Amino acid sequence: MATTPANAKILISGASIAGPALAYWLRRHGFTPTVVERAPALRDGGYAVDFRGDVHLTVLRRMGILAAIERERTHMGDMSYVNAAGKKIATIPAGMFSGDIEILRGDLARILYDATKDHAEYLFDDSITAMTEDDDGVQVTFERGAPRRFDLVVGADGLHSNVRALAFGPEHDYVEHLGLYTAIFTMDNHLGLDHTGRMYGLPGKVAALYSARHNTEAKVMFHFGSPPLTYDRSDVAQQKKIVARMFDGIGWETPRLLDAMWDAPDFYFDSVSQVHLDIWSRGRVALLGDAAYCPSPLSGMGTGLAMVGAYVLAGELAAAGADHSAGFAGYQQAMRHYVAGCQKAGQGVAKWMVPDNRLMTWFVNQNYRVMPYIPWKGLMVRSIRKTASAITLKPYDHDLSVA
Ligand SMILES: Cc1cc2nc3c(=O)[nH]c(=O)nc-3n(C[C@H](O)[C@H](O)[C@H](O)COP(=O)(O)OP(=O)(O)OC[C@H]3O[C@@H](n4cnc5c(N)ncnc54)[C@H](O)[C@@H]3O)c2cc1C
Structure with a gap:
């Protein structure tokens, strides 16, 4: 049984994937995590996320959630490219997109929350407004709750991180837009898709529909190329209008998909971007x-990376004892090359996913057509798995307090 570690009280901002995964590991090392989430409840929605290779599976196994994930896995088969009339023109093999295990992001978030809600404090419908650090800890003020004191604070609040803005500075210093936007939401499975999906593309735009949750519903996905847009991230109606304008009159099923979008409760819209910081911690904040x-999203690595990062950060903090700076440094050291490899996998993919001219669209379609027959198809899948496995996990098991 572990003794209570130094720096035990840790505030985590964000209850999606990284936040609850960190709460899980901190708790197992004997820390006392509190998670604050801006949304009023756990957020559903989002696309299917993939786990690939031994490292991802090892983390899930050590967390004891692999079986729960297996139960909810999508079992997605091949996807088809279609023309405006809905006729199949190419088939993309399942392994290209789905990894070793694929699960809807919302289902994974629920599994992580269920695994932690009895052992970590969750504060929904709130957000950090200020952090003041001194030698012994961080004084935190919130939008709604009373001010509180924590030993450390971790920002697991996503691409537009609030903690990063407060502790490191404005978003434009760290976020690189990769030239695409993406929108995702749920509708009925009106095409009767059976563990499969359809994609339809024109230069600069791709619309897709795939079955989800054992064919009981479908996910709609819109991608479009655009330089950075100015819009209000809290104004969902405005974001829906942007998507409607982009996909107006492009053919295939899109009028029906756009109709369904207006009522979708789980609409998600964001830029396709990467985040680059030289150092992921400052003082008592990481x-x-x-x-x-x-x-x-184009790397297919974001969720696995967040889960591995949570495992490593908690383990390094536990190993470092009272020296949180050494814990943060160990985390950075252990993850640096792994992160670089995963980020590389997301670069240059935009022009393949959403070609911006007719020639490139034709070229990509031809590639998809021949993909089932090309001998190096397996090589591409193996290369993604190799990137996802390019870290050696330390056991960090010297002080695990909970079995
Ligand atoms: C509802 C939803 C749908 C998503 N759908 C997709 C998708 O379809 N495609 C894709 O590529 N990625 C999607 N993502 C992002 C994807 O989950 C991440 O890329 C990846 O899993 C890493 O997770 P993360 O926990 O680091 O960040 P995220 O999953 O982005 O989670 C960040 C969390 O922090 C919360 N948060 C934000 N600001 C604050 C604040 N000020 N205070 C407290 N909490 C805050 C957010 O509400 C969210 O719950 C989605 C995220 C969410 C929340």
Whole structure:
């Protein structure tokens, strides 16, 4: 049984993937985590996220959530590229997109929350407004709750991290827009898709529909190329209007998908971006997951990276004892090359996912057509798995207090 570690009271901002995963590991090392989430409740929604290779699976196994994830996995099959009439023109093999295990982001968030809610304090519908650090800790003020004192603070609050803005400075210093926007939401599975999906593309735009939750619903995905847009991130109606304007009159099923969008409660819209910081900690504050090193959705690595990062950050803090600076430094040292590899996997993908001219669109479609037959198809899948496995996990098990 572990003794209570130094720096035991740790505030985590963000209850999506990285935040609850960190709360889980901190708790197992004997820390006392509190998670503050701006949304009024756990957020559902989002696309399917992938785990690939031994490292991801090892972390899930050590957390004891692999079986729960297996139960909810999407079992996605091949995807088809279609023309405006809905006729299949190419098939993309399942392994290209789905990793070794694929699960909806909302389902994963729920599993992580269920695994931690009885052992960590969750504060929904609140956000940090200021952090004042001294030699012994951080005084934190909130939008709603009373001020409190913590030993350390971790920002696991995503691409537009509030903690990063407060402790490191404005977003434009750290976020690199990769030229695309993405929108995702749920609708009924009106095409009767059976563990499969359809994609339709024109230069600069891709619309996709795929079945989810054992075919009981479908996810709609819109990607479009654009330089950075100015819009209010809290104004969902405005974001829906942007998408409607972009996809107006492009054919295929899009009128029906856009109709469904207006009522979708889980609409998600964001830029496809990466986050780059030289150092992920400052004093008693550290960053984790997308807040620190978002590799972009196009890498297929964001969720696995956040989960591995949570495991390493908690383990390094536990190993460092009272010296949180050494813990943060160990975290950075252990993750640096791994993060760089995962971020590299997300670069240059935009022009393949959403080609911006007719020639490139034709070229990409031809590639998808021949993909099932090309001998190096397996090589591409293996290379992604190799990137996802390019870190050696320390056991960090000297003081695990909970089995
Ligand atoms: C609802 C939702 C849907 C998503 N859908 C997709 C998708 O379809 N495609 C994709 O590529 N990625 C999506 N993502 C991002 C994806 O989950 C991450 O890229 C990845 O899993 C890493 O997770 P993260 O926990 O670091 O960041 P995120 O998953 O982005 O989580 C950040 C969390 O912090 C919370 N937060 C933000 N600001 C504050 C604040 N001021 N105070 C407290 N909490 C705050 C957010 O509400 C969120 O719960 C989605 C995220 C969310 C929240």
